[in-house]
Amino acid sequence: MKKRVLMVGAGLSGAVIGRKLAEAGHSVVAVDERSHIAGNCYTERDGETDVMVHVYGPHIFHTDDEEVWQYVNTFERFLPFVNRVKTTSGGRVYLLPINLHTINQFFGKTLRPDEAREFIASLADRNLGEPKTFEEQALKFVGKQLYDAFLRGYTIKQWGCDPSELPASILKRLPVRFNYDDNYFFHRFQGMPENGYTKMVEKILDHELIEVRLNSRFEKSDASAFDHVFFSGPLDGYFDFELGRLGYRTLDFERFSYDGDYQGCAVMNYGDVDVPYTRITEHKHFSPWERHEKSICYREYSRACGAEDIPYYPIRLADEQALLARYIERANQEANVTFVGRLGTYRYLDMDVTIREALDTADAYVRLSSQACKMPAFFVSP
Numbered sequence: 001m002k003k004r005v006l007m008v009g010a011g012l013s014g015a016v017i018g019r020k021l022a023e024a025g026h027s028v029v030a031v032d033e034r035s036h037i038a039g040n041c042y043t044e045r046d047g048e049t050d051v052m053v054h055v056y057g058p059h060i061f062h063t064d065d066e067e068v069w070q071y072v073n074t075f076e077r078f079l080p081f082v083n084r085v086k087t088t089s090g091g092r093v094y095l096l097p098i099n100l101h102t103i104n105q106f107f108g109k110t111l112r113p114d115e116a117r118e119f120i121a122s123l124a125d126r127n128l129g130e131p132k133t134f135e136e137q138a139l140k141f142v143g144k145q146l147y148d149a150f151l152r153g154y155t156i157k158q159w160g161c162d163p164s165e166l167p168a169s170i171l172k173r174l175p176v177r178f179n180y181d182d183n184y185f186f187h188r189f190q191g192m193p194e195n196g197y198t199k200m201v202e203k204i205l206d207h208e209l210i211e212v213r214l215n216s217r218f219e220k221s222d223a224s225a226f227d228h229v230f231f232s233g234p235l236d237g238y239f240d241f242e243l244g245r246l247g248y249r250t251l252d253f254e255r256f257s258y259d260g261d262y263q264g265c266a267v268m269n270y271g272d273v274d275v276p277y278t279r280i281t282e283h284k285h286f287s288p289w290e291r292h293e294k295s296i297c298y299r300e301y302s303r304a305c306g307a308e309d310i311p312y313y314p315i316r317l318a319d320e321q322a323l324l325a326r327y328i329e330r331a332n333q334e335a336n337v338t339f340v341g342r343l344g345t346y347r348y349l350d351m352d353v354t355i356r357e358a359l360d361t362a363d364a365y366v367r368l369s370s371q372a373c374k375m376p377a378f379f380v381s382p
């Protein structure tokens with residue numbers, strides 16, 4: 001039987017699930033409290049310069065998931081883009097991730113890969129046992145100089161606390177490459193949508209069985225008109241924060257224009273703790289196939305997320321995990337609602353993972369509803 005389904009949020013999660021359900025013959029309404037679709041991936045052209053701006057921060061598409069790569073390319077042509085991040089530290093510019101070039105430049109050496117590996121191992125703090133904190137893990141991996149130059153300041157600014165207060169698990173792998181590869185991502189597929197992410201999401205939502213309602217905030221009473229709700233808003237927000245607020249970091253973007261090329265690359269990080277921002281993004285470099293004389297840049301600042309701010313990065317430390325467990329228990333008592341996406345499941349999700357989960361969630365709903373079975377509150381556990 002065909003169902004009437006509500007998507008709360010017209011970001012990637014809501015759009016991809018909605019599209020699959022519409023293709024299966026269900027009728028879909030997608031509401032978003034914002035005045036636009038595409039959620040945090042939203043891009044728009046700047047009126048004065050015509051530069052494509054990543055309004056909620058830089059978004060680079062990268063994945064190893066071939067099906068997801070084909071999926072996005074069905075809706076929008078992706079053009080080659082390789083993310084090559086630079087960082088300013090101690091008054092000099094280096095390449096990230098830390099690689100052979102960074103090491104040789106930083107230490108004024110001409111090491112070959114094996115020599116660099118030995119050299120970095122010799123810098124590691126040998127007095128540390130099993131690392132418990134981010135700081136100990138970093139000191140064990142790369143030693144004090146590289147930690148201070150590239151990891152410490154950035155982490156303090158990003159997370160608002162000292163790396164000695166963060167768990168070691170945040171830094172899982174050795175953050176160093178012993179070759180000259182400065183491609184920020186390891187994935188097989190990487191690119192940028194030719195006409196921006198908003199265009200791509202617009203095409204995903206373009207189906208006769210999908211109705212989009214913008215500037216429309218979900219109220220629980222709306223649910224009664226639908227067979228099922230997919231909620232991609234904040235999990236704690238769904239329950240009016242009745243158990244307290246899940247911790248997030250938010251971002252402030254200080255936008256400025258520049259007559260020319262401001263920094264010569266898309267992303268420049270700032271590793272020094274006395275520089276208050278974490279990075280500067282120069283948006284025209286995300287579309288290297290376009291030509292623009294003028295430039296639009298964002299200085300990015302990270303801070304604790306307040307009640308009126310946009311939640312960006314879930315914190316997920318011990319206190320938040322405990323609160324999350326209580327919200328999960330609450331959510332599991334709800335009928336006919338499934339929590340999806342980065343806010344609904346309180347996880348940092350790259351776009352490719354968001355799409356993969358959305359496709360799988362929609363498949364599950366189509367299958368379960370055809371068998372008259374109930375869709376769980378979480379298809380992917382938070």
Ligand SMILES: Cc1cc2nc3c(=O)[nH]c(=O)nc-3n(C[C@H](O)[C@H](O)[C@H](O)COP(=O)(O)OP(=O)(O)OC[C@H]3O[C@@H](n4cnc5c(N)ncnc54)[C@H](O)[C@@H]3O)c2cc1C
Pocket residue numbers: 008009010011012013014031032033034037038039040041056057058059060061062216217218232233234251312313340341342343349350351352354
């Ligand atoms: C700064 C930053 C940079 C990123 N960079 C990358 C990158 O380079 N590469 C990458 O792959 N991924 C990146 N991501 C991740 C990417 O943004 C997410 O994967 C994606 O946005 C998740 O989509 P979503 O639909 O789950 O959530 P969202 O995009 O947040 O969409 C949720 C939507 O729900 C709406 N909503 C919420 N509550 C309600 C309500 N009560 N009523 C109505 N509407 C509601 C919101 O307005 C929003 O539009 C980045 C994320 C951040 C924060």
